[in-house]
Amino acid sequence: MKRLLWLGIGLGVGVLVVRQVTKMAHAYTPQGLAESAQETAGGLVESVRSFVDDVRIAMAEREQEIHAAFAEGVLYDDQFAEERGYPLDGIDTQEGRR
Numbered sequence: 001m002k003r004l005l006w007l008g009i010g011l012g013v014g015v016l017v018v019r020q021v022t023k024m025a026h027a028y029t030p031q032g033l034a035e036s037a038q039e040t041a042g043g044l045v046e047s048v049r050s051f052v053d054d055v056r057i058a059m060a061e062r063e064q065e066i067h068a069a070f071a072e073g074v075l076y077d078d079q080f081a082e083e084r085g086y087p088l089d090g091i092d093t094q095e096g097r098r
Contacts, residue, residue, distance in 0.1 A: 026032045 027036065
């Protein structure tokens with residue numbers, strides 16, 4: 001009975017080892033390498049698409065903020081206004097510029 005148990009365990013382990021070796025061998029065949037490269041490239045393309053979509057959304061939001069600031073007649077970025085000598089309210093009375 002013990003021999004039969006060990007025979008079953010040996011067969012089970014043998015099957016698992018053969019399956020793992022077959023998977024690893026397939027991964028290094030030309031077809032396996034092509035499949036791996038295709039999966040990697042597909043994931044990279046999807047990541048780039050997601051990034052571009054996020055940038056477009058942020059760009060549209062920023063553009064709306066800038067349009068609203070100009071519609072109100074004030075400079076949006078007070079830091080740069082001070083560096084360039086513009087008043088913070090957006091209108092320079094001495095030179096008549098915004």
